[in-house]
Amino acid sequence: MMSGTELARAIVDQAAHRAADYEKHTGRKPCLATVIVGDDPASVTYVRMKRNRCHRAGLDSRLVSLPEETTTEQLVAAITELSNDPEVHGILLQHPVPKHVDERAAFEAIAPDKDVDGVTMHSFAQMSFGEAGFTSCTPGGIMRLLDAYDVDPRGKHAVVIGRSPILGKPVAMLLLARDATVTICHSKTENLPDVVRTADIVVAAVGKPEFVRGDWIKPGAVVIDAGYNEGNVGDVAFDEAVGKASLITPVPGGVGPTTIAVLLEQTVDSAQRQLAAL
Numbered sequence: 001m002m003s004g005t006e007l008a009r010a011i012v013d014q015a016a017h018r019a020a021d022y023e024k025h026t027g028r029k030p031c032l033a034t035v036i037v038g039d040d041p042a043s044v045t046y047v048r049m050k051r052n053r054c055h056r057a058g059l060d061s062r063l064v065s066l067p068e069e070t071t072t073e074q075l076v077a078a079i080t081e082l083s084n085d086p087e088v089h090g091i092l093l094q095h096p097v098p099k100h101v102d103e104r105a106a107f108e109a110i111a112p113d114k115d116v117d118g119v120t121m122h123s124f125a126q127m128s129f130g131e132a133g134f135t136s137c138t139p140g141g142i143m144r145l146l147d148a149y150d151v152d153p154r155g156k157h158a159v160v161i162g163r164s165p166i167l168g169k170p171v172a173m174l175l176l177a178r179d180a181t182v183t184i185c186h187s188k189t190e191n192l193p194d195v196v197r198t199a200d201i202v203v204a205a206v207g208k209p210e211f212v213r214g215d216w217i218k219p220g221a222v223v224i225d226a227g228y229n230e231g232n233v234g235d236v237a238f239d240e241a242v243g244k245a246s247l248i249t250p251v252p253g254g255v256g257p258t259t260i261a262v263l264l265e266q267t268v269d270s271a272q273r274q275l276a277a278l
């Protein structure tokens with residue numbers, strides 16, 4: 001079992017230590033601004049969790065809560081203001097935004113040096129080229145889990161199921177940068193179970209409960225379940241896969257906690273980088 005809870009605790013402890021150090025030197029705390037549009041209950045819960053974790057780790061958090069009817073222009077303006085605010089070190093736009101809003105335009109209003117959630121095209125390019133920068137938080141958490149459990153992706157066949165801009169695509173790029181041979185699957189992929197059966201590392205990022213079945217898993221494969229569905233259910237049929245995998249992430253307590261930990265860590269990184277640039 002790969003415990004994300006334990007790993008996240010270690011990452012957050014380190015970030016908290018560095019945040020305290022930053023405060024000692026500057027009299028300010030690293031500050032994460034969170035932007036939420038509308039009142040989708042899951043998003044409201046995620047934002048509350050992220051803000052609580054910030055406070056517990058000694059970071060400031062600023063909440064910008066905008067109504068459902070906010071236009072793309074208004075959202076871009078609110079994010080641009082945060083991008084220009086020297087008191088703000090990191091910006092997180094809670095995904096998803098209402099359908100009428102151009103999410104990509106809103107993400108791109110985040111200044112690259114405050115993109116602690118790793119959602120801009122700039123960050124994606126840095127990830128893809130293996131350059132230093134911010135990683136998308138869930139993919140970053142997945143790579144930390146692999147490292148913590150001594151899984152070296154080099155030469156391994158990694159099959160990523162899902163190609164979203166915040167999860168499937170960036171985790172595929174990070175695995176490629178670590179010399180895995182990567183196959184990215186999606187809703188049009190043919191013979192998906194057979195493709196997954198060839199994987200040494202499976203990353204499930206589909207958004208469908210228990211979608212990946214146990215008989216798709218090659219014996220000894222490493223199974224990373226990034227899914228999070230209603231009722232604390234992952235994208236992998238855990239009870240079936242656990243007997244086949246050499247290592248597997250549980251849901252909850254696997255990938256989820258590492259996502260927030262990486263977010264806090266990158267907010268502290270950002271504060272320190274901005275200080276060093278002065």
Ligand code: NAP
Nearest residue numbers: 138162163164167186187205206207226227228255256259
């Ligand atoms: P998303 O944007 O809905 O993307 C889902 C992906 O799955 C798409 O690329 C889609 O393919 C693919 N897909 C859908 N049906 C499929 C099928 N039958 N066969 C193969 N592929 C299929 O979702 P997301 O935002 O990436 O999230 C994925 C999961 O991760 C969700 O359960 C979400 O809750 C979870 N998540 C967890 C965290 C965390 O912190 N742990 C963070 C973010 C997301 P197409 O591109 O062809 O449509």
